[in-house]
Amino acid sequence: MKKKKPIKKKPFLPPMSLSYEGTQASKTGTWRYLTPTYLNKLAPCNEACPAGEDVEAAMVLAGQEDYLGAWEKITQENPLPRVCGRVCFHPCEGACNRQEFDQATSINALERFVGDHAFQSGKRFTPPQEKKKEKVAIIGSGPAGLSCAYHLASMGYGVTLFEALPELGGVLRYGIPAYRLPKKVLEEEIDNILSLGVEVKTGARVGQDVKWGELKKFDAVFVAAGAWKSVPLKVPGEEAQGVMSGLDFLQKANSGQTVDLGQRVAVIGGGNTAMDAARSALRLGAKPLIIYRRTKEEMPAWEEEVAETGEENLEFIFLSSPVKIITENGKVKGVECIKNLLGPVGKDGRREPRPIEGSNFTLPVDAVISAIGETPDFSFLPEELRKSAGALPVDETGATALQRVFAGGDIVAQPRTVSYAIGSGKKAAIAIDATLRGKNVAEALRSAHWGEKGSLSIALYKKGGADGVAPEVVKFSDLNPDYFKRQERKPKETLPVFQRPTGFSEVNLGLSPATALYEAKRCFNCGVCNLCHNCFMFCPDLAITARPDKQGYQINYDYCKGCCICVEECPRGAISVEVKK
Ligand code: FAD
Numbered sequence: 001m002k003k004k005k006p007i008k009k010k011p012f013l014p015p016m017s018l019s020y021e022g023t024q025a026s027k028t029g030t031w032r033y034l035t036p037t038y039l040n041k042l043a044p045c046n047e048a049c050p051a052g053e054d055v056e057a058a059m060v061l062a063g064q065e066d067y068l069g070a071w072e073k074i075t076q077e078n079p080l081p082r083v084c085g086r087v088c089f090h091p092c093e094g095a096c097n098r099q100e101f102d103q104a105t106s107i108n109a110l111e112r113f114v115g116d117h118a119f120q121s122g123k124r125f126t127p128p129q130e131k132k133k134e135k136v137a138i139i140g141s142g143p144a145g146l147s148c149a150y151h152l153a154s155m156g157y158g159v160t161l162f163e164a165l166p167e168l169g170g171v172l173r174y175g176i177p178a179y180r181l182p183k184k185v186l187e188e189e190i191d192n193i194l195s196l197g198v199e200v201k202t203g204a205r206v207g208q209d210v211k212w213g214e215l216k217k218f219d220a221v222f223v224a225a226g227a228w229k230s231v232p233l234k235v236p237g238e239e240a241q242g243v244m245s246g247l248d249f250l251q252k253a254n255s256g257q258t259v260d261l262g263q264r265v266a267v268i269g270g271g272n273t274a275m276d277a278a279r280s281a282l283r284l285g286a287k288p289l290i291i292y293r294r295t296k297e298e299m300p301a302w303e304e305e306v307a308e309t310g311e312e313n314l315e316f317i318f319l320s321s322p323v324k325i326i327t328e329n330g331k332v333k334g335v336e337c338i339k340n341l342l343g344p345v346g347k348d349g350r351r352e353p354r355p356i357e358g359s360n361f362t363l364p365v366d367a368v369i370s371a372i373g374e375t376p377d378f379s380f381l382p383e384e385l386r387k388s389a390g391a392l393p394v395d396e397t398g399a400t401a402l403q404r405v406f407a408g409g410d411i412v413a414q415p416r417t418v419s420y421a422i423g424s425g426k427k428a429a430i431a432i433d434a435t436l437r438g439k440n441v442a443e444a445l446r447s448a449h450w451g452e453k454g455s456l457s458i459a460l461y462k463k464g465g466a467d468g469v470a471p472e473v474v475k476f477s478d479l480n481p482d483y484f485k486r487q488e489r490k491p492k493e494t495l496p497v498f499q500r501p502t503g504f505s506e507v508n509l510g511l512s513p514a515t516a517l518y519e520a521k522r523c524f525n526c527g528v529c530n531l532c533h534n535c536f537m538f539c540p541d542l543a544i545t546a547r548p549d550k551q552g553y554q555i556n557y558d559y560c561k562g563c564c565i566c567v568e569e570c571p572r573g574a575i576s577v578e579v580k581k
Pocket of ligand 1: 087144163169170225227250409410418
């Protein structure tokens with residue numbers, strides 16, 4: 001008998017819906033509660049740049065080796081990238097999110113690399129096609145005046161630059177020594193600005209060679225005369241032969257004039273002028289001794305300059321102040337100092353030096369360079385503007401008490417740095433353009449703001465605002481650091497220390513092309529889509545596709561169910577979430 005076959009049980013299958021139409025028929029977008037959107041956000045470096053550069057966009061381009069594109073981005077806002085790449089205090093790096101991960105990106109050195117590369121590749125500014133009938137006078141050719149001249153000339157205004165000294169550049173030429181900013185680099189950047197058709201009057205001191213009344217023929221005036229009056233030491237013997245102010249000494253040294261310093265020179269002060277004066281004196285063959293009333297920690301000079309001054313083995317005497325210049329036959333023989341203790345914190349937020357009675361000591365020196373600060377000289381201004389104390393008063397648009405007269409740079413109350421001066425020159429250009437075109441000036445400036453720190457973008461002004469960019473600044477916590485590799489910041493190349501005192505050759509030699517690219521690629525590109533494809537690859541609904549222009553991605557909301565994996569996986573926080581369908 002045949003054996004009966006056991007009846008096979010059918011495998012258990014749960015009830016399910018089957019579609020023969022493919023996933024497209026299932027519009028998962030109807031489930032959505034959270035809506036992700038691509039919205040570039042503000043990078044902290046942009047917000048922190050007083051010159052208002054689109055640092056972030058320039059870094060993206062530099063990371064793609066498009067250095068000329070990066071130069072275009074930078075020079076839209078700042079005509080002096082080669083200068084800034086050498087002397088700017090780079091607050092952008094202080095705000096860089098990368099420092100919470102390993103070390104800040106080398107933005108400043110990259111700016112220099114981009115500027116030098118573009119210049120060597122023949123990149124120059126293009127003069128405007130159309131000229132406007134209005135004319136603007138600018139008093140002073142430092143970074144504030146140059147920046148204002150650049151932006152106004154680019155917009156087609158007739159610009160005349162009045163400069164008291166024989167050559168243009170202000171402190172950039174006559175203050176900052178060539179070992180930090182070679183004169184050739186400065187001249188090449190100035191020539192590029194002048195090529196836009198800026199008229200120049202050098203040796204023309206307003207108030208002396210040019211009367212204030214003569215400026216009435218201009219439609220607007222920008223006062224950018226800086227702060228050139230040295231603060232006196234107010235000690236006996238100050239009028240002796242061999243005592244000079246830091247800026248006077250630097251002006252002579254930077255113009256190639258001989259300065260008799262003798263052997264030993266006391267440099268009084270702890271700011272940039274003092275460091276530059278001491279290091280220049282060293283290069284001129286003297287033995288400088290820096291006397292500062294507080295400690296090294298309180299020195300107002302830029303940290304990198306203090307470090308370089310230390311590398312050059314310059315001698316410091318801290319916690320000491322001069323009380324008398326010792327003279328013989330009207331000439332400096334020495335300086336008498338008193339020792340200080342640091343007291344409580346004063347009005348400027350730093351601990352006050354307090355002299356210790358009976359602690360006087362004498363140092364034999366042949367010259368004294370006094371570099372304890374500079375103030376503006378208002379004597380050339382009309383009566384209405386002369387009543388200023390310390391700084392020329394301006395309103396939030398940079399306007400003075402006189403109609404169509406604006407002011408910026410070191411003559412107004414703002415941090416005294418090159419990038420702030422450049423930013424204020426741009427602010428004046430925007431305010432002047434808005435005034436002359438009959439626009440609301442405050443509104444015009446508001447449309448140009450990058451974030452909350454006062455940084456202004458002329459590109460935003462020309463566009464009428466930050467269209468399509470979220471105003472919020474990207475924080476480190478908004479990024480997804482899992483996608484970044486820890487990479488050490490590479491240092492700039494420098495001239496060997498033993499070669500430095502022998503002349504005024506540049507000390508910082510910048511980045512090599514390989515290091516520049518490495519640093520550009522270290523940039524997190526905070527808040528900006530740089531086409532890394534993560535969102536596209538992670539989207540479970542295939543709702544993300546490349547935009548037709550290939551410049552970014554787009555979301556098909558018929559299918560996006562709002563899981564926000566794209567937001568999680570975006571390394572740079574370039575996708576925002578809203579609670580709406
Ligand atoms: P300035 O650069 O001072 O230019 C003003 C110009 O106006 C001058 O050329 C002057 O001759 C001209 N002028 C004055 N009166 C008249 C008049 N009546 N008629 C016509 N022209 C006139 N900042 C940094 O960021 N990095 C640095 O490394 C740095 N180093 C410095 C080193 C020194 C020694 C000094 C003094 C300052 C330094 N600073 C530095 C500060 C920075 O240089 C200034 O903040 C900046 O130059 C200010 O720019 P400005 O255009 O307002 O004025």
